[in-house]
């Protein structure tokens with residue numbers, strides 16, 4: 001056995017975790033840049049509680065609430081300007097504000113063009129990053145990735161660096177109570193794709209496996225609630241914990257073919273990220289099966305699915321497979337995804353553009 005595991009984020013999980021451990025923020029300096037979208041930080045109650053904690057700590061803040069879903073490079077550039085005299089950055093929201101906060105933290109201390117986040121080594125450490133996730137899906141609060149919209153390559157693309165792991169993550173299930181049904185479901189599908197892609201990956205290791213399997217178990221346990229929308233506080237807590245575990249898993253292994261396929265639907269068709277991944281989970285497991293029988297069977301057992309043939313039935317109520325795109329788009333996406341280096345390296349089976357075209361046709365034509 002030879003593997004490594006790196007998780008430098010200090011995690012606080014549970015109701016009122018921010019209020020309880022808010023003095024932990026004191027060590028990062030006098031002024032925070034709060035990075036969020038327009039509404040969820042307010043609606044969830046997180047922004048008010050955060051402001052209260054900062055005031056109690058004697059810290060000031062500036063609010064940059066301009067992060068849109070799937071943030072652009074222009075947005076993070078604007079965030080850099082806002083970060084001017086701030087000592088640390090607090091991302092509050094779903095994956096988009098958290099990832100934007102990571103990019104802003106790097107840009108604030110380095111003379112980089114935004115595109116160079118992908119291409120250039122930077123020298124100065126980023127501003128310290130704190131994460132308050134408000135959805136249960138992304139796991140970004142414990143990963144070294146920031147996914148931004150990269151128009152030059154017509155996709156969403158992650159940049160990665162160990163120093164953008166958040167220093168602190170506060171996960172409070174109460175902040176997810178106000179999420180609508182579809183957002184809850186779609187983000188749970190993101191969690192599930194993180195768990196499955198991490199577990200069935202060339203980079204899986206014994207510790208990432210533990211996290212991934214537990215995340216799957218929690219999603220399986222709450223399957224009926226994901227179908228009927230009965231999200232009690234206990235269910236919300238399970239889903240947020242699953243999301244954290246999915247993040248811990250992909251922080252070690254990264255994602256694989258599913259995310260690559262899903263990015264097409266999000267970039268070109270605005271399909272929510274988690275749902276875009278979810279559409280291909282059944283296919284991923286079927287494709288993986290011949291060379292990864294035991295692992296695929298473990299996934300099925302963990303999700304309480306009796307046979308591989310029943311997998312579509314399991315996903316059907318969660319997905320309904322409603323999206324339709326053109327044949328031309330399918331050909332283009334299949335080609336592009338088949339050539340994606342990360343997908344090829346991390347996916348533990350080979351796939352061709354022709355095979356991907358078949359899957360995309362079946363799901364999207």
Ligand SMILES: [Fe+2]
Pocket residue numbers: 138190194259273
């Ligand atoms: Fe994801």
